[in-house]
Amino acid sequence: MCRTTDLRRAVLAQNDDSARALRDGLAARGAIAVNLLSSPGSGKTALLETELALARERGVPVAALTADLATENDARRLARSGVPVQQVLTDGLCHLEAVMLRGYLAGWLPADAALLFVENVGNLVCPAAYDLGESLRVVLASVTEGEDKPLKYPTAFGTAQLVLITKADLAAAAEFDEAAFLANVARVNPGVEVVHTSARTGLGAGALLDRALAVRAGTPAHRPVMTSPAVAAPHHPPVPDHHHDHDHDAHHDHEHEHGAHHGHGAHHGHGAHHGHDHAAVDPR
Amino acid sequence: MHEMSIAAAVVDQVSRAAAEHGARGVTAVRLDVGELAGVVPAALDFCWELACEGTALAGSVLSATTVTARARCVPCAVEWAPGLPPDLGCPGCGGGRVELLTGRELQIRGVDWADGPPGPGPGPTGEA
Ligand SMILES: [Zn+2]
Numbered sequence: 001m002c003r004t005t006d007l008r009r010a011v012l013a014q015n016d017d018s019a020r021a022l023r024d025g026l027a028a029r030g031a032i033a034v035n036l037l038s039s040p041g042s043g044k045t046a047l048l049e050t051e052l053a054l055a056r057e058r059g060v061p062v063a064a065l066t067a068d069l070a071t072e073n074d075a076r077r078l079a080r081s082g083v084p085v086q087q088v089l090t091d092g093l094c095h096l097e098a099v100m101l102r103g104y105l106a107g108w109l110p111a112d113a114a115l116l117f118v119e120n121v122g123n124l125v126c127p128a129a130y131d132l133g134e135s136l137r138v139v140l141a142s143v144t145e146g147e148d149k150p151l152k153y154p155t156a157f158g159t160a161q162l163v164l165i166t167k168a169d170l171a172a173a174a175e176f177d178e179a180a181f182l183a184n185v186a187r188v189n190p191g192v193e194v195v196h197t198s199a200r201t202g203l204g205a206g207a208l209l210d211r212a213l214a215v216r217a218g219t220p221a222h223r224p225v226m227t228s229p230a231v232a233a234p235h236h237p238p239v240p241d242h243h244h245d246h247d248h249d250a251h252h253d254h255e256h257e258h259g260a261h262h263g264h265g266a267h268h269g270h271g272a273h274h275g276h277d278h279a280a281v282d283p284r
Numbered sequence: 285m286h287e288m289s290i291a292a293a294v295v296d297q298v299s300r301a302a303a304e305h306g307a308r309g310v311t312a313v314r315l316d317v318g319e320l321a322g323v324v325p326a327a328l329d330f331c332w333e334l335a336c337e338g339t340a341l342a343g344s345v346l347s348a349t350t351v352t353a354r355a356r357c358v359p360c361a362v363e364w365a366p367g368l369p370p371d372l373g374c375p376g377c378g379g380g381r382v383e384l385l386t387g388r389e390l391q392i393r394g395v396d397w398a399d400g401p402p403g404p405g406p407g408p409t410g411e412a
Contacts, residue, residue: 003397007301011293011315011390095286126286129322129390151369155322158370187371190380225355225372225382 015130018098022105022133026116031109032216033116034208035134037156039149040122042142043166045074046199047208048119052081054205060213061112065104066119067096074119084110095126098133115212124153136215138208140197142167143176150184158188161221162211168196168203192222287327290390291335294346298395302340309398310341315348318387319368325350353387 010016026033038044048064055062066074067088075087088096088104101118109116118134120127139160141149144167150157157163163185165171171178185194193211197204215221298313317323325348332346355372356363362376363385372382 003307003399004394005301005305005397006394007298007392008394009297009301009392011290011297011392013297014293093289095289097289125322126289129286129290154369155320158320158372186380187373188369190373190382225380225384 012130015098018102019131019133022098022102023135026133026135029109029111029113030216031113031116032135032212033118033133034136034138034212035118035120035127035132036138036140037120037124037127037160038122038140038142038166039124039145039153042122042140042145043199044119044122044140045077047140047164047166047197047205048117049078049081050199050202050205051117051208052078052083052085054202054209055115056082058209060114060209061110062115062117063110063113064117064119065101067121069093069121084108084113090121094121094123095130096120096132097130101132114216115209124149124156128153128156128159136161136212136221138162138164140164140166141181143171143174147177147180148184150181150188154188157185159224160189160192161224162208163189163192163194164204164208165194165196167198167200169198169201189224192224287324288331288335290323291328291331291346294392295335295339295341297392299340301395302397305397307340307397310344310395311398312345312347312396313341314393314395315346316351316389316391316393317348318351318353318389320353320366320370320384320387321390323390349393351386351389354385355387356383356385357381358383 022033036044036048045066048066052062052064063084063086064078065086065088066078067090068074069090069092072087072089075085078085086104086108088100090096090100096118105116118132120132124139137160139156139162141163143165165178165181167174170176182194185192195204195207195211197208199205211221294313294315298310302310315328317325317328328348329346336342336344353366353368353370354363355366355370357374357376357379358381359379360374360376362374364375366372366384366387370387372384373380374382
C-alpha cells in the first residue's frame with residue numbers, strides 16, 4: 001500500500017527564502033545587490049574593475065563579492081580599486097546560492113554600502129536558476145562570443161534586467177553582428193535594455209552604475225517575461241513546515257513585493273503560529 | 285551542471301516532508317519542470333541516486349514531467365507556445381508585455397511514501 005501526498009513545493013523554496021531575507025536585509029540598510037552573470041572570459045572582472053573605480057571616484061560606497069570555483073586572483077585584481085572586496089570560493093560548485101552569499105556577507109558588508117556587486121561564477125547556465133537576493137540582474141556578453149548567445153542561454157538572458165555588451169571596442173574586429181544579437185535578446189527578453197560597454201575605454205561604466213543607483217532609489221528595474229507572477233513558483237506549501245530561518249533582525253513593518261510576486265512573503269509570524277493563508281496556492 | 289544542487293534541494297525538501305508526515309521512506313517523487321526552467325531532466329535523473337543516498341529517499345524513483353511553456357500577451361490576450369529557445373514577442377501585436385503562464389516551474393508535485401501512517405493532516409499523525 002502506498003500513500004501519496006500532493007506536496008506542491010517549489011524545489012528552490014529554501015534558496016528563495018534566503019534570497020528574500022537577503023534582499024530585505026540589504027534594503028533595511030539602504031543597499032541593493034547587483035548580480036553579474038556571464039560566461040568565462042566575457043570580461044566580467046575587467047568591467048567590474050572599472051565599475052568599482054568609477055564608484056570610488058564618484059564617492060559611491062560600494063562593495064564586491066567575486067565568486068570563483070578556485071583561486072583568489074579576481075579578488076586581488078578588484079581590491080586594487082580600494083573598494084571592499086571579498087572572494088567567494090565555491091569549491092567547484094558552478095553557481096552561487098543565496099545561503100552561501102548570506103554566510104559571506106555576515107559581519108563583512110560595510111555599513112555604508114549602497115551597492116553590492118556580486119560577480120557570479122562564470123557560467124551562463126547554472127547561476128541563472130538561483131535568486132541571490134539581487135535587485136538588479138545583469139547578464140554580460142562580449143562581442144567575441146557570437147550573436148546567438150541569448151538563444152543558447154535563454155534562462156540567463158531571459159531573466160536579466162539589464163544586458164551589457166562587453167568589449168564593445170572590439171566589435172568591428174570580431175565582426176559582431178549587433179543587429180542579430182539585439183534581435184535575439186529581444187526574442188527571449190522583450191524590452192530589456194542593452195548597454196554597450198568597454199572596460200578598456202570606460203564606455204558604459206557609468207550606465208551600469210547609474211542604473212544600479214536608480215534601482216536602489218526606487219526606479220523599478222525591467223521586469224522580464226520569465227518572472228511573470230503566474231509562474232513564480234509558490235513558496236508556501238499547503239502543509240505546515242517549520243524549516244524557515246529568516247533573519248528577523250531587521251524588523252520590517254511590512255514587505256514590499258515589487259512587481260514579481262515571489263510568494264508573499266517571508267511573513268511567517270515571528271514565533272507565533274502562522275496561519276498558512278496561502279494554502280490554496282494555485283501551483284500552475 | 286547545477287542539477288546536482290537541484291536534486292539535493294528536492295531530497296532535502298522531501299526528507300523534511302517525510303518527517304512531517306511520519307513516513308518511513310519515499311518510493312517516488314514527481315517533479316514539474318518547465319521547459320524554460322533551465323533544468324535538464326535527464327541530468328537530474330543522472331544525479332538522483334547519488335543525491336538520495338543515505339536519506340529517506342534512497343531507492344526512490346524520480347519522475348519529472350516537462351511543462352511546455354505558454355505565453356500570453358497582456359494587451360491583446362493572444363496565447364502561444366514560445367518554444368525553446370523561446371520567442372517571447374507577441375505574434376499578434378509584436379509587443380513585449382507578455383506573461384508566461386507556464387514553462388518556468390520547478391516544483392515538487394507529489395510524493396509516494398513507503399508505507400507509514402496515513403492521514404493528510406498536518407504533521408505526523410501517529411499510528412493509523
Ligand atoms: Zn499582443
